[in-house]
Amino acid sequence: MVDLLADYMQNIESYPVLSQVKPGDIYSSFPQHPPHAGESFEDVLNDVHEKIFPGLTHWQSPNFYAYFPSHASGPSILGDFLSSGLGIQGMLWSTSPACTELETLVLDWMVEIAELPKHFHSSQTGGGVIQDSASTAALCAAVAARERALANNNTDITKLTAYISGHTHSSAEKSLRIAGFASSQIRHLEVDDTFAIRADDFSQQVARDLAENLVPAFVCATIGTTSSLAFDPVPEIAEIARQHSIWTHVDAAYAGSAAVCPEYQYLLDGVEKVDSYCFNPHKWLLTNFDCDLFYVANKSDLVNALTMTPEYLRNKATESGQVFDYSGWQVSLGRRFRSLKLWFVIRHYGVEGLKAHIRKHIELAIEFAARVEADTNYELYQPRALNLVCFRHKGGDEKTRQILEQLNAEGRMFLTHTILNGVYVMRFVPGAIRTEMRHIEAAWESIAQLGAA
Amino acid sequence: MVDLLADYMQNIESYPVLSQVKPGDIYSSFPQHPPHAGESFEDVLNDVHEKIFPGLTHWQSPNFYAYFPSHASGPSILGDFLSSGLGIQGMLWSTSPACTELETLVLDWMVEIAELPKHFHSSQTGGGVIQDSASTAALCAAVAARERALANNNTDITKLTAYISGHTHSSAEKSLRIAGFASSQIRHLEVDDTFAIRADDFSQQVARDLAENLVPAFVCATIGTTSSLAFDPVPEIAEIARQHSIWTHVDAAYAGSAAVCPEYQYLLDGVEKVDSYCFNPHKWLLTNFDCDLFYVANKSDLVNALTMTPEYLRNKATESGQVFDYSGWQVSLGRRFRSLKLWFVIRHYGVEGLKAHIRKHIELAIEFAARVEADTNYELYQPRALNLVCFRHKGGDEKTRQILEQLNAEGRMFLTHTILNGVYVMRFVPGAIRTEMRHIEAAWESIAQLGAA
Numbered sequence A, B: 001m002v003d004l005l006a007d008y009m010q011n012i013e014s015y016p017v018l019s020q021v022k023p024g025d026i027y028s029s030f031p032q033h034p035p036h037a038g039e040s041f042e043d044v045l046n047d048v049h050e051k052i053f054p055g056l057t058h059w060q061s062p063n064f065y066a067y068f069p070s071h072a073s074g075p076s077i078l079g080d081f082l083s084s085g086l087g088i089q090g091m092l093w094s095t096s097p098a099c100t101e102l103e104t105l106v107l108d109w110m111v112e113i114a115e116l117p118k119h120f121h122s123s124q125t126g127g128g129v130i131q132d133s134a135s136t137a138a139l140c141a142a143v144a145a146r147e148r149a150l151a152n153n154n155t156d157i158t159k160l161t162a163y164i165s166g167h168t169h170s171s172a173e174k175s176l177r178i179a180g181f182a183s184s185q186i187r188h189l190e191v192d193d194t195f196a197i198r199a200d201d202f203s204q205q206v207a208r209d210l211a212e213n214l215v216p217a218f219v220c221a222t223i224g225t226t227s228s229l230a231f232d233p234v235p236e237i238a239e240i241a242r243q244h245s246i247w248t249h250v251d252a253a254y255a256g257s258a259a260v261c262p263e264y265q266y267l268l269d270g271v272e273k274v275d276s277y278c279f280n281p282h283k284w285l286l287t288n289f290d291c292d293l294f295y296v297a298n299k300s301d302l303v304n305a306l307t308m309t310p311e312y313l314r315n316k317a318t319e320s321g322q323v324f325d326y327s328g329w330q331v332s333l334g335r336r337f338r339s340l341k342l343w344f345v346i347r348h349y350g351v352e353g354l355k356a357h358i359r360k361h362i363e364l365a366i367e368f369a370a371r372v373e374a375d376t377n378y379e380l381y382q383p384r385a386l387n388l389v390c391f392r393h394k395g396g397d398e399k400t401r402q403i404l405e406q407l408n409a410e411g412r413m414f415l416t417h418t419i420l421n422g423v424y425v426m427r428f429v430p431g432a433i434r435t436e437m438r439h440i441e442a443a444w445e446s447i448a449q450l451g452a453a
Helices: A002-010 A041-055 A074-086 A097-113 A134-152 A170-178 A199-211 A234-243 A255-260 A262-268 A299-306 A316-320 A339-374 A397-410 A437-452 B002-010 B041-055 B074-086 B097-113 B134-152 B170-178 B199-211 B234-243 B255-260 B262-268 B299-306 B316-320 B339-374 B397-410 B437-452
Strands: A127-131 A160-165 A186-189 A215-222 A247-251 A276-279 A292-296 A378-380 A389-393 A416-420 A423-428 B127-131 B160-165 B186-189 B215-222 B247-251 B276-279 B292-296 B378-380 B389-393 B416-420 B423-428
Touching: A002 A041, A002 B074, A041 B097, A041 B339, A074 A339, A074 B002, A074 B074, A097 A127, A097 A292, A097 A339, A097 B041, A127 A134, A134 A160, A134 A170, A134 A215, A134 A247, A134 A276, A134 A292, A134 A299, A134 B170, A160 A170, A160 A199, A170 A186, A170 B134, A186 A199, A199 A215, A199 A234, A215 A234, A234 A247, A255 A262, A255 A276, A255 A339, A292 A299, A339 A378, A339 A389, A339 A437, A339 B041, A378 A437, A389 A397, A397 A416, A397 A423, A397 A437, B002 B041, B074 B339, B097 B127, B097 B292, B097 B339, B127 B134, B134 B160, B134 B170, B134 B215, B134 B247, B134 B276, B134 B292, B134 B299, B160 B170, B160 B199, B170 B186, B186 B199, B199 B215, B199 B234, B215 B234, B234 B247, B255 B262, B255 B276, B255 B339, B292 B299, B339 B378, B339 B389, B339 B437, B378 B437, B389 B397, B397 B416, B397 B423, B397 B437
Parallel strands: A160 A186, A160 A215, A215 A247, A247 A276, B160 B186, B160 B215, B215 B247, B247 B276
Antiparallel strands: A127 A292, A276 A292, A378 A389, A389 A423, A416 A423, B127 B292, B276 B292, B378 B389, B389 B423, B416 B423
């Protein structure tokens, strides 16, 4: 398996980035009934090569520029492998103390690395925990917000309101719906020309809801939206929210990784005033999925909302109050030893290595954006943000869409699109671990040729 | 890393099963600040040995008899390693078709292996998906149930009611609370002498709620409770639920694995009438955490409740309606290639190997229970169920508790307890992959000695 993965990484550029199979191709390539007797491992590995590989979209390819990246670095893969091999459960401190305490340690380290508010450190009122994804972090935040609002107001869930924008990640609305908010309780805030929430609209919508005896409970501000890396005005939103005891959750799933560099720490302005914050090292910080870091300003808000301890889980360590039982900080009871992979990454690269990694991708995006600007057939739809370039062909939506589809069909790269102000734009995100300047140049060459055709 | 894990597995019996560290020991053994520059991998591995290992509770030890097991077999570890190394995202079919289609395949295989209702097969009205845990499966079921009840009744969430028992896993109540049910909307059903839900009490509580114009929406029946492996009467519960359009979710997290053997398929009686069902190969079926198999009778119920498709995720395959996008079957958007590990397990062991594995553990429990019964100091608290033996010292609760604490402190084995009818009992679950008759004999020798002292 080690050889298979090493070969895969070495040859990754030989595969079409976007899988070219048709629906049903993979399923129907396998026997429709399970084997009666065990099979040889060699046969299984042959099938991985022959049947699974054609059905992969290669997220680790240097030519993957779609969505946001999802990293799998060497140290992280090994940390994950160790987690799989040890096979322990981290639901309670007592079920493997190292699982809990290493997680606390790396989350405290990250408070220092990314200069997060000091009260997110485990020794203070707050604390952090690894969630599988920003979706689940938003769900935990929404549930904690809901419980706090219900406890502080003599009301029921149907009177609560929540605030997002049309550019907030869809997982925030989904989380609110999962947490029992009806669609009619979820407000969509207006955005400005940069697709950032208008704080004045937030203020007005809150006032309107208060006037109707509703209870504003939750707002999600985004540092780096998915479509266009817009930055909601966190300081203003958090200030308004504080005045009305509204829980502010900040989703920095992608852009939060940039805060390991001092020059991007300004992105986190205002986070010191919010109730919860998350970002995903599994996107842009060299750590395998799943690794979302979720911090709360007051851990008691979270733990009170999510802790249940039946008799069969009672133990002296829990009752001593001296330990964290992270199952009470998340949805599921069970949990993997996820901190190992992040710990491996931080130790292998060091803080300086993390910074260099972020800077490299931003530099590549700067180079790509310069080529777009210099080309008469293309235009930037908005200024480059970090390592996202949103651009389009001057020939319009249909031409832009055709170019994107052709690029993806050829398999030499994979890009995705979004729609901004009704306009179809391509998103180009040089963020894969192996992406170098030569890949950007080759990608641009293909794009420029199609643009000129 | 391969060597480290191979050595670990070979030497696993040399470690105290239950970690003997004190709160804070592990955290304080590490530098409180992250490294500026990268470190050597050798240093990191040394720390794994010296600092992490003492903080592990060894779930893969053959002397682990606590809770329920959490398996990590060789093929499964390798499948998980492959998933980590490929580093793909399975949120949509198009983001890696093989991730979706192999998952559908192994879930369809399992319908055949465990003789699940045929309508759980993907080609029928139902279908299956891998969730991280039974907790999350219960949450998805609760949300789907809630949405169905709200759609079918002109009401709001505060009028819905849900039904569990004091022996239902705590994750069911937690899931309901996360889904927005207040404590006052959750009914605890009475149990009989075997700790199974009394169907007549369910019927009466439903009638009472209907009389108060409430809307019964969800009931969770358990096949093998955590405390004592009690079996709720699924056929009766499902029949009552059907009459009132109540969603029946069946949690067979642990015991469901036994259904790979024809002689235990009777445990699933009534599952053909329920709305959703789950069991965890990551507990007792040789597959690493996280791997919960969650089936629904009507996939549209689930997908309607959990699907959101923003512009940046739109693609032709989704719009064709020919594919499953599993992010719409779960809470999170992101997802690992989790089917690989289960596929490796089924192919390596074959269906016959899976059966032999289950039968071995049940045989070990039979042997252990026979020793308890033959000993004048101990008694079975209830008849053995599958591979769970609940027993106690005849000297009473305090004596039993002392014995359990001493056994765990010595590190030669790890057992946990529960309280049944106010009585403290030890739970002994021979379910680790490496547990053989010699371990049972050694464990019993220690237990018998302490009992005679």
